[in-house]
Amino acid sequence: xxxxxxxxxxxxxxxxxxxxxxxxxxxxxxxxxxxxxxxxxxxxxxxxxxxxxxxxxxxxxxxxxxxxxxxxxxxxxxxxxxxxxxxxxxxxxxxxxxxxxxxxxxxxxxxxxxxxxxxxxxxxxxxxxxxxxxxxxxxxxxxxxxxxxxxxxxxxxxxxxxxxxxxxxxxxxxxxxxxxxxxxxxxxxxxxxxxxxxxxxxxxxxxxxxxxxxxxxxxxxxxxxxxx
Numbered sequence: 131x132x133x134x135x136x137x138x139x140x141x142x143x144x145x146x147x148x149x150x151x152x153x154x155x156x157x158x159x160x161x162x163x164x165x166x167x168x169x170x171x172x173x174x175x176x177x178x179x180x181x182x183x184x185x186x187x188x189x190x191x192x193x194x195x196x197x198x199x200x201x202x203x204x205x206x207x208x209x210x211x212x213x214x215x216x217x218x219x220x221x222x223x224x225x226x227x228x229x230x231x232x233x234x235x236x237x238x239x240x241x242x243x244x245x246x247x248x249x250x251x252x253x254x255x256x257x258x259x260x261x262x263x264x265x266x267x268x269x270x271x272x273x274x275x276x277x278x279x280x281x282x283x284x285x286x287x288x289x290x291x292x293x294x295x296x297x298x299x300x301x302x303x304x305x306x307x308x309x310x311x312x313x314x315x316x317x318x319x320x321x322x323x324x325x326x327x328x329x330x331x332x333x334x335x336x337x338x339x340x341x342x343x344x345x346x347x348x349x350x351x352x353x354x355x356x357x358x
Contacts, residue, residue: 147240149240149354149357150238150239150240150241150350150353150354150357151239151240152217152218152223152239152240152254153217153239153240154239154240155212155215155217155239155240155242155251156217156240158212158240158358159209159212159213159215162205162206162208162209162212163205163209165201165205166202166205166206166209169198169199169201169202169205170202172194172195172198173195173198173199173202176191176192176194176195176198177191177192177195179191180192180195208358211249212242212249212251212358214251215240215242215251215267216251216253216267216268217239217240217253218239218253218254218274222253222274222275222321223239225275225321226239226254226265226321226324229256229321229324229325229328230256233256233258233325233328233329233331233332234258234332234335234338235256235257235258235263235328235331235332236256236257236258236346236347236350237254237255237256237257238254238255238256238257238350238353238354239253239254239255240252240253240254240357241254241255241264241353241354241356241357242356242357242358243301243302243304243305243353243356243357244301244356244358245300245301245304249358250266250267250297250298250301250302251267252264252265252266252267252298252302253265253267253274254324255302255353256324256328257313257346257349257350257353258328258331258332258342258346259331259338259342259345259346260311260312260313260314260342260345260349261313261314261315261316261331262302262305262313262314262315262316262349262353263315263316263318263324263327263328263331264298264299264302264315264316264317264318265317265318265320265321265324266294266295266298266317266318266319267298268319269290269291269294274319274320274321275320275321291319294319295317295318295319296317298317299315299316299317302315302317303315304356305349305352305353305356309348309349309352310348311345311348311349311352313349
């Protein structure tokens with residue numbers, strides 16, 4: 131019985147999305163908010179116990195509350211930083227899986243990259259050889275599955291969209307910092323854009339070379355190092 135239970139627990143743990151897998155961003159946000167809530171409850175309990183039992187704040191419980199405020203603040207800030215992340219919907223995820231299989235690309239999900247100004251979130255990033263194609267998080271009120279956004283950005287009629295993609299592309303280029311493998315990076319506004327870019331990269335390759343596969347793994351590991 132114990133053996134079966136331990137094997138079941140291992141299976142449950144293995145089902146949890148890991149960094150670079152679909153669902154990781156949601157799991158990360160949930161973990162942050164749960165830890166923040168637990169820390170808050172501990173702080174509140176310590177303060178109330180000190181006041182109710184000893185009628186004063188000058189107790190060991192107050193000191194414990196002060197200590198707990200550090201992880202509380204850390205996790206609260208961590209949640210605020212990622213609360214605006216917009217992962218792919220289930221239907222969008224299924225489309226990306228299909229694109230990856232069709233174009234034989236290595237796909238990473240829920241990748242965040244930070245620079246000195248802010249954290250940039252990529253719902254997914256495709257790697258093909260030395261090429262890294264990132265899907266930028268959609269601007270407020272828009273969707274990564276919106277065709278019109280792609281047309282506007284491509285024709286440079288919408289300056290905000292163009293600057294949005296440039297900022298994501300510049301941040302994604304950090305993958306080349308201190309890396310043995312140098313990548314060509316591209317930021318896309320829509321899934322259609324990403325599919326077209328991957329099609330251009332894979333159309334001339336009937337079979338992917340071992341060197342390309344090796345470079346993809348190196349670049350994937352580098353992406354995971356950059357993310358939260």
